[in-house]
Amino acid sequence: MLATMEVVDVLDRSEEIGQMIMDSDVFKEFYQSKQEMEENEEAQRLIHNFNKMKDQYEEVQRFGRYHPDYSTITKSIRSVKREMDMHESVARYKRAERNVQKLLDDISQSVAYSVSEQIKVPRNGMVFTDTGCSCGSGGGCGCS
Numbered sequence: 001m002l003a004t005m006e007v008v009d010v011l012d013r014s015e016e017i018g019q020m021i022m023d024s025d026v027f028k029e030f031y032q033s034k035q036e037m038e039e040n041e042e043a044q045r046l047i048h049n050f051n052k053m054k055d056q057y058e059e060v061q062r063f064g065r066y067h068p069d070y071s072t073i074t075k076s077i078r079s080v081k082r083e084m085d086m087h088e089s090v091a092r093y094k095r096a097e098r099n100v101q102k103l104l105d106d107i108s109q110s111v112a113y114s115v116s117e118q119i120k121v122p123r124n125g126m127v128f129t130d131t132g133c134s135c136g137s138g139g140g141c142g143c144s
Contacts, residue, residue, distance in 0.1 A: 017107065026103050030096040037089040046084040053080045 021027055037043050057077040060067045067073075084090055105123050112119040 021103065021107070024103065026096075026099050030093075030100045033089070033093040033096040037093040040087075040089045043084075043087050043089045046080075046087055046090065050077075050080050050084045053077050 053073075053076055056069075056073050060070050060073045064070065085094070101124065105121070109121045109123075112121045
């Protein structure tokens with residue numbers, strides 16, 4: 001594609017929108033909460049524990065209920081995740097992350113609908129596919 005002045009103008013404006021997002025209170029809250037979480041030793045310990053447990057959980061999921069530690073690991077991952085999610089700095093970060101995602105979703109929708117109301121816009125970080133297939137968090141997939 002040849003770069004026309006129109007394309008260059010659109011790219012410049014998209015950079016302006018990106019800068020406006022980064023200057024927004026929503027993004028500043030996200031960035032600050034991320035830094036606080038990364039500097040919090042307890043939060044980092046909980047995240048590390050969760051990631052270790054997640055590796056074990058993924059190994060158990062390969063075999064499902066037939067794995068000898070299936071019940072133990074499944075219960076443990078829930079407990080460790082809950083403990084991590086309940087930590088104040090992690091919870092604050094996740095709230096801020098959702099707020100940034102909502103802002104980005106709203107901007108995407110506004111841009112898309114300014115072109116046509118028929119354009120499908122991803123919401124909550126979800127991406128559309130035309131296959132009609134979906135996979136659940138439990139690993140079960142199906143097509144409609």
